[in-house]
Amino acid sequence: MPARENHNAQPLAPPSAPDSADALQDxxxxxxxxxxxxxxxxxxxxxxxxxxxxxxxxxxxxxxxxxxxxxxxVPPHRYLLSRRIEQATTLLRDTGLSITEIAFATGWESLGTFGRTFHDITGQSPSAMRLEAQANLPRLDRVPACVLKAAQRPDLTIAVLEKRRRVAKDTFPPSTKEEP
CATH class of the missing domain: 1.10.10 (Arc Repressor Mutant, subunit A)
Structure with a gap:
């Protein structure tokens, strides 16, 4: 005897976290x-x-x-880092401010931390970024500032420390706590 099909059965909904979907729709x-x-x-x-x-x-x-x-x-701290690096990139490209002035103007308390973090995120030192931006300035004059900013926005989907670990081929143990 063939089994009867249940035409009233509802498809199963995919499991979801109880608060995650609702919290973002609030x-x-x-x-x-x-x-x-x-x-x-x-x-x-x-x-x-x-x-x-x-x-x-x-x-x-x-x-x-x-x-x-x-x-x-991205976590709030990483978002803030990306905004600071984006602002620093703009200042490097569009102003004659020194790198030290740019570091402090964009919220860094240490020139060394600024330079290291800038390099970790962009792959270039601030001075190399400035030289490249000045060399490309004639071509960039016709690009709207909002498009230029978006194109130069740093991608911080992974933490800076994780990038350093990958570059160093895991030569030091991973941190158990995230940077603030």
Whole structure:
């Protein structure tokens, strides 16, 4: 005797985390996350610890960090680093400021940290980036600034320390805590 088909059966929905999908669809939370992101964009040269960003957003530190990463694809600190490097690249290309002035203007407390992080992210030293940008300046004059910024935006989908580990071929042990 053939088995009867159940035409009323519903297909199984894929399993999902209970809060992850709902949290990103909460318009109020997204507005608060965007408020914090806008503050970082407007003043990327300032220190933005997670505690301060969470206060701006009106949520706990842990909830803010998780929600920010889920909403924007990168943790808050990495997002801030990308904005600082983007701003530094623009200043290197468009101004005659010294590299030290650019480092401090974009929020770095140490010229060495700025240079090392800039090189880790872009693959070039700030001075090499400036020379290349000046050499390409005649060709870039006709490119809108917003397109140029987007094209030169650093890709920080992995942490800077992870990039260093890969370059060093794992010559030092991985950190157990993420940089703030």
């Amino acid at each position: 318009p109020a939370l997204l507005r608060r996350l965007l408020r914090a992101k806008d503050r970082m964009d407007a003043a990327s040269h300032k220190a933005w610890p997670v505690k301060r960003l969470a206060e701006v957003s009106g949520v706990s530190e842990a909830h803010f960090a998780r929600s920010f990463k889920r909403a924007f694809g």
